[in-house]
Amino acid sequence: MLNLERLRILDAVARHGSVSGAADGLHVTTSAVSQQLAKLEREAGQPLLAKNGRGVRLTDAGRLLADHAARILSQVEIAQSDLEAQRGRVVGGLRISAFPTAARGLLPGVLAALRSAHPQLAVCSQELEGEDGVRGVVRGDLDVAVVLDWYNKPTAMPEGMAKRALFDDIADIAVPAGHPLAGASDVELEAFAQDEWITWPEGEFCREWLMFTLGGKGFEPRIAHVAGEHPTQMALIAAGLGVGVAPRLGRGPIPDGVRVVTVRDALRRHVYAIWRADADRRPSIRAAVDALYAAGAGREGAPGDAGPEGAPEGTGLGGATG
Known part of the structure; x- marks a missing residue:
């Protein structure tokens, strides 16, 4: 009989791609994961993992069993959800x-x-x-x-x-107080083509979006400074070192020395x-x-009473559509 908790560990190895990743995800030691996998291999009667350089990979049998484990654990989750729903x-x-x-x-x-x-x-x-x-x-x-x-x-x-x-959260452009467009509103993005930009670290989704969006406007932004924290970006802008994107959600008070400019075609x-x-x-x-x-x-850009969306057919809170 295959043990459910050991199947959960195999599923974690498949999802995380390593024994150490599975251990971190399950909040247990790598030794505990290895021991449980060894027991699961004895239950299955064949190897489930093979060495792959300094790590491991799933064997064909391991991949087959991991696929079954994912479906079994999904059914367990559904059962638990149904029990909780019945209890209410x-x-x-x-x-x-x-x-x-x-x-x-x-x-x-x-x-x-x-x-x-x-x-x-x-x-x-x-x-x-x-x-x-x-x-x-x-x-x-x-x-x-x-x-x-x-x-x-x-x-x-x-x-x-x-x-x-x-x-929907609207984003403005934050500029130094002395910027020529500091008092303007409803400005086209192209107006900032000659500015230096302060933005998120490379590889972050919002940084990729900025490069994609400004590239679509016909110019590549000159990235002068990079900061992951919004207050740091604002401090750099206040010092007159460039312009940046300033989403309204969680923005807080605008620092002295910074002005925000509304973009004509709203950045959402x-x-x-x-x-x-x-x-x-x-x-x-x-x-x-x-x-x-x-x-x-109550926020600008709220979807109203349309309800949930994007869930698979037959799921979603309150009855979602596909």
């Missing part, structure tokens, strides 16, 4: 992440509302970039993630995910919640997504 109480634990400006400008109020409405729900939150949040939900390390994409650069979503649109970030479709009926996830939606309802 928002209790237990919930793990949620949000990208940095949402972690600052959205999540605190949502977490406070959940604590007030559902005191028996223990919520653990963390700040993660959107792509890391997606990976966390896929791996099962997170229950819900608040993620984003841009109006002209959507993010690919893995299979088996459900999502709900929360609101789509903000939405994602979760695994096989956990769709869990009351804790329903409560969290509803709280996120309510928090975004």
Whole structure:
């Protein structure tokens, strides 16, 4: 008889690509993972892992069993969701992440509302970039993630995910107070073609979006300074060292020496919640997504009462469409 917890470990190895990655994801030691995999190999009667340089790879039998394990664990998740739905109480634990400006400008109020409405729900939150949040939900390390994409650069979503649109966040251009366009409004992006830019580190989704967007306007931005933290970007702009993108969500007070300029064709970030479709009926996830939606309802760019979207057919809170 194959052991369910050992199948869970094999599934983690397949998803993370290594024994150490699986151990980190499951919050156990690499030794514990190796021991359980050795026992699973004895249960299966054939090798499931093979050495691959300094790491390991799944054998054909290992890949076959890992595929079955993923389906079995998905069914277990659905069963647990159905049991929780039948009980109807928002209790237990919930793990949620949000990208940095949402972690600052959205999540605190949502977490406070959940604590007030559902005191028996223990919520653990963390700040993660959107792509890391997606990976966390896929791996099962997170229950819900608040993620984003841009109006002209959507993010690919893995299979088996459900999502709900929360609101659109508008971004302005932040310029030094002495910039020629500091007092302007409704400005075309092309007006900043000769400026130096302060932006996110290379490889981050928002940095890639900026390069893609400005390239589409016919110019390549001159990146003068790079900073991952928004306050650092603002400080550099205040010092007169360049211009940058300033999303409104979580922005806080504009520092002295900085002005924000509205772009004629608004730069919009789509903000939405994602979760695994096989956990769709869990009351804790329903409560969290509803709280996120309510928090975004009063914002400019909120989707109104359209309800959840983008979930696989037959799933999604409140009845999503495909």
